[in-house]
Amino acid sequence: MTAAEALEQLRKDGQGDGVELFAGPKDAALLVRRERVKAVLRHLRDARAFGCDLLVMVTGTHLTEKKDAKGVLVRAAGFEVIWHLRSVTQHHLLAVKCRLPIDDPRVDSVADLWPAADWHERETWDLVGITFTGHPNLRRILLPEGWEGHPLRKDYVYPKEFGGINLEVDAPWPTP
Amino acid sequence: MGLFERSLPDVQLFKIADLAVNWGRASSLWPMTFGIACCAIEMMAVGAATFDMDRFGAGAFRATPRQADLMIVAGTVNAKMALIVKRLWDQMPEPKYVMAMGACTVGGGPYWKHGYNVVKGIDKFVPVDVHVPGCPPRPEAIIEGVRFLQRKIMAKRVLAKGAEGTPDFTGISVSPGTVGILEPTVRMPAPPAAPAAEGARA
Ligand code: SF4
Numbered sequence: 001m002t003a004a005e006a007l008e009q010l011r012k013d014g015q016g017d018g019v020e021l022f023a024g025p026k027d028a029a030l031l032v033r034r035e036r037v038k039a040v041l042r043h044l045r046d047a048r049a050f051g052c053d054l055l056v057m058v059t060g061t062h063l064t065e066k067k068d069a070k071g072v073l074v075r076a077a078g079f080e081v082i083w084h085l086r087s088v089t090q091h092h093l094l095a096v097k098c099r100l101p102i103d104d105p106r107v108d109s110v111a112d113l114w115p116a117a118d119w120h121e122r123e124t125w126d127l128v129g130i131t132f133t134g135h136p137n138l139r140r141i142l143l144p145e146g147w148e149g150h151p152l153r154k155d156y157v158y159p160k161e162f163g164g165i166n167l168e169v170d171a172p173w174p175t176p
Numbered sequence: 177m178g179l180f181e182r183s184l185p186d187v188q189l190f191k192i193a194d195l196a197v198n199w200g201r202a203s204s205l206w207p208m209t210f211g212i213a214c215c216a217i218e219m220m221a222v223g224a225a226t227f228d229m230d231r232f233g234a235g236a237f238r239a240t241p242r243q244a245d246l247m248i249v250a251g252t253v254n255a256k257m258a259l260i261v262k263r264l265w266d267q268m269p270e271p272k273y274v275m276a277m278g279a280c281t282v283g284g285g286p287y288w289k290h291g292y293n294v295v296k297g298i299d300k301f302v303p304v305d306v307h308v309p310g311c312p313p314r315p316e317a318i319i320e321g322v323r324f325l326q327r328k329i330m331a332k333r334v335l336a337k338g339a340e341g342t343p344d345f346t347g348i349s350v351s352p353g354t355v356g357i358l359e360p361t362v363r364m365p366a367p368p369a370a371p372a373a374e375g376a377r378a
Contacts, residue, residue, distance in 0.1 A: 143293060144255060144256040144259075147255075151292045151293070156292065158292045162255040163255065163259055164259075164301075165255055165258040165259065165295055165300065165301055166295070166300045167255060167292075167293075167294075167295060167296065168296065169284065169288065170283075170296065
């Protein structure tokens with residue numbers, strides 16, 4: 001099932017509201033409006049036609065502003081959350097995306113739909129700083145407690161020390 | 177050596193005693209079983225039959241810092257793990273030695289530039305006796321590191337006063353068989369110029 005077919009099926013099921021096709025450079029995906037994320041993902045899991053019983057991963061990206069050659073804004077700065085779903089019974093893979101504004105990166109948690117989402121959402125929050133509302137236990141998973149900031153953001157400033165441990169580089173890289 | 181630590185006169189008798197103590201320490205280095213990342217695989221290879229670190233008296237890997245003399249830090253140390261490495265080092269009884277194994281522990285390695293969470297060299301929080309570079313170092317390199325550490329231990333003063341690093345065993349006749357692999361007249365190479373960050377290492 002391709003993303004276009006999935007969109008068609010979603011519209012047929014009456015769930016096509018707020019969903020559009022995202023034509024990426026390689027694979028197409030479904031781009032879902034933020035308010036509709038949970039309902040659409042629930043439908044993808046439960047509907048027989050989709051049967052996406054396995055959540056492969058949840059991840060996030062920090063998107064910077066992009067302008068074309070003439071200086072026209074192509075893409076505003078923001079965040080993107082990506083869910084990869086797989087149907088074990090029907091052998092297809094679907095990617096679902098959601099764009100979030102830069103000043104309010106907040107989306108519904110799906111940890112109650114797939115338990116696997118629990119740690120993935122914690123990781124996404126830890127590294128990119130996207131808040132998943134309704135997550136049972138949203139705290140750091142990879143970085144130590146008390147860490148400041150979210151390292152995979154483009155504007156992240158590397159820390160100089162943590163817990164008394166010096167994290168600085170002694171000497172600059174030697175130039176050949 | 178407790179009360180007498182480097183306080184006795186620098187006479188032949190105590191030099192021989194030092195030699196005996198150092199020989200004991202150098203010939204039974206017990207490393208700690210503590211692998212952090214990919215380098216640990218090479219460390220395991222060193223302990224296994226092909227390379228067999230037991231030939232050099234350093235093959236008894238202990239699973240507790242209380243019984244270990246040598247901490248081989250094998251792998252990427254990040255900020256979260258650095259606190260634990262530091263605690264393990266604190267728990268080891270004296271005399272204790274640290275080997276920084278691999279590019280990661282020597283200076284950050286592949287994570288030198290973009291490792292927001294990686295400590296750029298473990299000598300920022302524990303005193304390192306021997307650095308073994310490589311990513312990962314070959315088992316022979318680790319054995320070389322252990323041999324180097326053993327030579328370094330042989331050059332230490334335990335009971336007698338005197339400058340360390342320049343052992344003077346002239347006049348002491350010890351047959352090579354007595355000290356096993358270690359030549360009694362070995363001299364340490366001159367230490368390199370002190371790095372700028374010396375104060376931060378204490
Ligand atoms: S030095 Fe290389 S092999 Fe060793 S822990 Fe670092 S990345 Fe892994």
